[in-house]
Amino acid sequence: MSQLTLYGNPALHDFLHTAAATKKVPQALLIEGAKGLGKKTFAGEIARVLFCQGDGLPSCGCSACVKLARNSHPDLFYIAEEKDGDAGVLVPRPISAESVMKQLSVSTIRKISAHAPILPNEAPSKLYAVDCTFGISKEAQNAFLKILEEPPAFVQFILLSNSRSDLLDTILSRVQVLPVLPLNRADFFLAAQARELNEGAAEGLFLLSEGNFGEALSLSEPMDDPMVVLSLDFFQGFVSGKAWEILLLMEQFSDFAGKDRQKLYNLFAFLRKMCYLSFAAATLDTRQFPPFCGAALEALAAWGPSKIGALLAVIETAMEQIDANVTFPACLTAFSAGLHTIFAYDA
Numbered sequence: 001m002s003q004l005t006l007y008g009n010p011a012l013h014d015f016l017h018t019a020a021a022t023k024k025v026p027q028a029l030l031i032e033g034a035k036g037l038g039k040k041t042f043a044g045e046i047a048r049v050l051f052c053q054g055d056g057l058p059s060c061g062c063s064a065c066v067k068l069a070r071n072s073h074p075d076l077f078y079i080a081e082e083k084d085g086d087a088g089v090l091v092p093r094p095i096s097a098e099s100v101m102k103q104l105s106v107s108t109i110r111k112i113s114a115h116a117p118i119l120p121n122e123a124p125s126k127l128y129a130v131d132c133t134f135g136i137s138k139e140a141q142n143a144f145l146k147i148l149e150e151p152p153a154f155v156q157f158i159l160l161s162n163s164r165s166d167l168l169d170t171i172l173s174r175v176q177v178l179p180v181l182p183l184n185r186a187d188f189f190l191a192a193q194a195r196e197l198n199e200g201a202a203e204g205l206f207l208l209s210e211g212n213f214g215e216a217l218s219l220s221e222p223m224d225d226p227m228v229v230l231s232l233d234f235f236q237g238f239v240s241g242k243a244w245e246i247l248l249l250m251e252q253f254s255d256f257a258g259k260d261r262q263k264l265y266n267l268f269a270f271l272r273k274m275c276y277l278s279f280a281a282a283t284l285d286t287r288q289f290p291p292f293c294g295a296a297l298e299a300l301a302a303w304g305p306s307k308i309g310a311l312l313a314v315i316e317t318a319m320e321q322i323d324a325n326v327t328f329p330a331c332l333t334a335f336s337a338g339l340h341t342i343f344a345y346d347a
């Protein structure tokens with residue numbers, strides 16, 4: 001974690017400084033923010049200021065900092081549930097690794113309650129970073145509430161969530177919420193510089209990601225992410241206006257995403273973003289965008305506002321349907337029908 005830094009977010013930096021000075025944070029925290037904003041990075045920084053034998057700002061050479069940097073600190077537990085397996089016994093785990101996760105179950109939360117009373121191995125406290133970004137069942141939340149009501153004094157909880165609205169009010173009343181915000185332009189460029197991102201691309205990435213640096217990083221490496229490649233193929237399909245081409249891509253997408261609603265949602269969110277950007281394309285220097293989407297944006301802009309508006313409406317309907325738990329095939333069918341209307345209207 002030590003190589004990652006949280007940019008922007010002055011309120012969170014103030015929080016870290018206070019924590020470093022007092023070696024204390026509220027016993028239950030909730031770090032809130034969309035994927036890519038740096039929730040895990042921030043959780044890692046909290047762990048460091050609490051565990052470091054110095055102040056932990058920045059990482060020093062003490063044994064705690066070294067272990068955290070090596071992802072091997074015995075008092076840091078990252079709690080997430082893997083899709084194809086049991087969370088198993090709790091073993092120290094770094095806050096890390098994207099992997100295929102599913103919502104936290106009550107049995108995992110019960111493992112935390114059983115584990116919580118065991119004394120820390122070496123740090124003054126034991127930190128559980130509970131990743132709720134893939135969801136947490138209501139039953140699991142109620143089980144978690146019991147630990148939150150009377151946690152052992154040496155236990156520290158950090159919940160990670162995309163939005164506080166995913167959690168019960170009873171949980172929210174027991175945590176301090178720390179929102180991680182997107183970066184402003186100046187901070188975004190600082191972050192881009194530190195990662196040696198091409199300066200020309202940084203401007204476009206800033207606009208595309210709306211200041212979400214994690215998302216910008218994934219967009220800057222499109223070839224590493226089949227999802228982005230496919231999204232762009234879709235996008236180009238739209239732009240070319242060939243409905244049959246889009247339907248073929250849709251089929252590929254179904255195979256790829258399987259029944260993963262989040263993936264489908266992300267695809268639509270990406271397309272929606274491109275639509276919004278295309279409204280402004282006339283005032284943007286599209287050469288500043290990553291090459292893989294600058295040209296496509298220009299082409300979409302040429303559709304004109306009313307047709308882009310119609311496309312946006314179809315995309316937004318699809319996103320609402322996913323939110324409302326409409327079945328996967330039904331979503332795609334409605335989406336295809338919507339596209340046909342747009343293209344027919346055009347012809």
Ligand SMILES: [Zn+2]
Nearest residue numbers: 052060062065
């Ligand atoms: Zn240290």
